[in-house]
Amino acid sequence: MNFYKRNILIILTSFCLLLISCNNTNNVLVPDPILQSVVNTAHDIKKNSIGYPVNQDIQLEDFYKWYVENDIDKVSLNNVGDPFNSNVKLGIHNVEKEVIEFFAPFYGFSNDEFWGIVSASGTDGNNHGIYFGRKYLESKVDMKPIMYVSTESHYSNKRLADLQQIECRLIPSDKMGRMIPEEFEKVFDASRPALIVYSMGTTFKGGIDDMLTINKIVEKYNPPAVYIHVDAALFGGYLPFTDYAYLLDKNVYKYDSIAISGHKFFGIDEPCGLFLTTKEVLNAQSSFDTAYLNGSMPMINCSRSATNPLKFYWMIKKVGKEGYKKQANQILENAKYLKEKLDEISWPSWISDYSNTVFFKRPDKSILDKYYLASEYDSNFGGELAHIVVMQNLTKEKIDMLIEDIKKS
Numbered sequence: 001m002n003f004y005k006r007n008i009l010i011i012l013t014s015f016c017l018l019l020i021s022c023n024n025t026n027n028v029l030v031p032d033p034i035l036q037s038v039v040n041t042a043h044d045i046k047k048n049s050i051g052y053p054v055n056q057d058i059q060l061e062d063f064y065k066w067y068v069e070n071d072i073d074k075v076s077l078n079n080v081g082d083p084f085n086s087n088v089k090l091g092i093h094n095v096e097k098e099v100i101e102f103f104a105p106f107y108g109f110s111n112d113e114f115w116g117i118v119s120a121s122g123t124d125g126n127n128h129g130i131y132f133g134r135k136y137l138e139s140k141v142d143m144k145p146i147m148y149v150s151t152e153s154h155y156s157n158k159r160l161a162d163l164q165q166i167e168c169r170l171i172p173s174d175k176m177g178r179m180i181p182e183e184f185e186k187v188f189d190a191s192r193p194a195l196i197v198y199s200m201g202t203t204f205k206g207g208i209d210d211m212l213t214i215n216k217i218v219e220k221y222n223p224p225a226v227y228i229h230v231d232a233a234l235f236g237g238y239l240p241f242t243d244y245a246y247l248l249d250k251n252v253y254k255y256d257s258i259a260i261s262g263h264k265f266f267g268i269d270e271p272c273g274l275f276l277t278t279k280e281v282l283n284a285q286s287s288f289d290t291a292y293l294n295g296s297m298p299m300i301n302c303s304r305s306a307t308n309p310l311k312f313y314w315m316i317k318k319v320g321k322e323g324y325k326k327q328a329n330q331i332l333e334n335a336k337y338l339k340e341k342l343d344e345i346s347w348p349s350w351i352s353d354y355s356n357t358v359f360f361k362r363p364d365k366s367i368l369d370k371y372y373l374a375s376e377y378d379s380n381f382g383g384e385l386a387h388i389v390v391m392q393n394l395t396k397e398k399i400d401m402l403i404e405d406i407k408k409s
């Protein structure tokens with residue numbers, strides 16, 4: 001009897017030890033105060049953040065489940081190389097190509113005419129647009145180009161002009177954030193190639209540059225060569241799915257490349273984007289044939305994310321055109337609702353055409369902090385301002401709560 005008892009005890013004890021050790025290897029990092037702070041921060045951002053143009057209505061739970069269930073979490077994938085001319089087998093270029101092929105027609109690129117990548121961010125897309133633009137212009141004329149961009153354009157464009165050492169002329173914006181065509185005409189130098197960067201929704205006021213009017217000025221002066229890049233990081237996500245899709249039609253606005261962020265409208269949970277251009281532009285790039293990668297490397301980055309294109313692909317399949325249409329119309333409707341509610345309490349506020357960004361008299365600091373609101377100063381609108389970017393996660397109920405908070409303050 002004793003013998004059996006002892007054996008059972010030993011078996012039980014070993015089993016317990018095994019359980020404990022399994023538990024330990026699974027959770028070797030938890031509890032940890034820093035990691036706990038991450039949990040708290042993430043939940044607070046999810047609940048309250050409405051001041052930045054990021055879709056917090058992330059729907060990737062099924063993606064992560066599929067990813068882990070199929071042991072893809074145990075592999076390092078890398079989309080190094082050209083998704084349209086794939087010779088590197090460390091990634092999933094076929095998925096990236098599908099994503100580009102899905103989106104290109106929404107911007108008016110026709111069948112075989114386009115080339116693109118899932119970029120690292122909107123900024124990365126602008127970097128490629130400006131660099132590809134410079135190389136394209138240099139392939140046409142042996143002369144340094146001048147870049148034109150508005151004062152209210154995203155800072156990345158000015159930073160990138162500096163980084164790439166391109167002479168940059170800043171064109172004053174009107175009070176709604178749009179490049180002023182007359183000011184453009186004043187500083188336009190028709191003796192040199194022109195690299196124009198249009199803003200399709202400026203960061204703070206959601207202004208859209210009047211591309212048709214400015215294009216006409218360029219045509220009138222007929223410079224030696226022209227390249228047009230559109231920075232459509234935020235608006236380029238939702239506008240193609242609204243009645244205003246024509247605003248992004250490449251055939252109307254004659255642009256050569258466009259950059260869009262993936263984490264703003266499309267619901268990807270980490271920074272990424274789309275960069276789209278034409279084959280004509282691609283063919284004007286230095287190929288940098290790279291032996292160890294069996295091919296040419298037209299893009300700036302070597303290693304590139306494979307999971308971002310995969311998440312994009314997942315969202316295309318899950319949400320698709322119809323789903324994105326619903327979301328796009330909903331954010332524009334809710335932006336209108338927010339503007340009306342601010343009007344009702346006579347709180348000074350403004351919104352640009354086609355915009356999901358409402359800017360208004362800056363409320364109490366407690367409200368800025370609670371809702372993660374960004375600040376701006378503009379004497380055209382009485383000085384201190386804040387804005388809300390209406391994304392999928394900002395519901396009418398949340399807007400009502402915010403209005404109550406503003407009223408109370």
Ligand SMILES: *Cc1c(COP(=O)(O)O)cnc(C)c1O
Nearest residue numbers: 121122123154201203233234261
């Ligand atoms: C957000 C934004 C950018 C920067 O994009 P990231 O994806 O954050 O790098 C550039 N331009 C405009 C107009 C933007 O709204």
